[in-house]
Amino acid sequence: xxxxxxxxxxxxVRKWEPHKHxxxxxxxxxxxxxxxxxxxxxxxxxxxxxxxQKKKDKTFTYIMIGSVVLIIVIMIINFxxxxx
Ligand SMILES: [Zn+2]
Numbered sequence: 001x002x003x004x005x006x007x008x009x010x011x012x013v014r015k016w017e018p019h020k021h022x023x024x025x026x027x028x029x030x031x032x033x034x035x036x037x038x039x040x041x042x043x044x045x046x047x048x049x050x051x052x053q054k055k056k057d058k059t060f061t062y063i064m065i066g067s068v069v070l071i072i073v074i075m076i077i078n079f080x081x082x083x084x
Contacts, residue, residue, distance in 0.1 A: 019028045024042035029035075037043040 018031050020031045022029055022038035022042055023036040024045050027038040029038045
């Protein structure tokens with residue numbers, strides 16, 4: 001079996017050169033508008049976090065909608081009882 005070691009292409013930038021920081025670990029890297037991460041590892045981490053956040057937001061939206069619907073239903077029931 002052939003073992004191919006994966007070569008990591010981590011390029012370091014000097015402090016005085018224009019650079020930006022990795023969104024996840026904050027490591028200085030070359031300014032690339034298409035890449036916000038220093039490595040695929042950091043990108044995976046970020047995507048996982050993003051997914052979690054989106055799920056959280058979705059749950060919150062459902063709770064909000066549920067509350068509004070519940071209030072409307074209670075109002076309708078009250079109105080019906082008072083009217084009848
Ligand atoms: Zn990073």
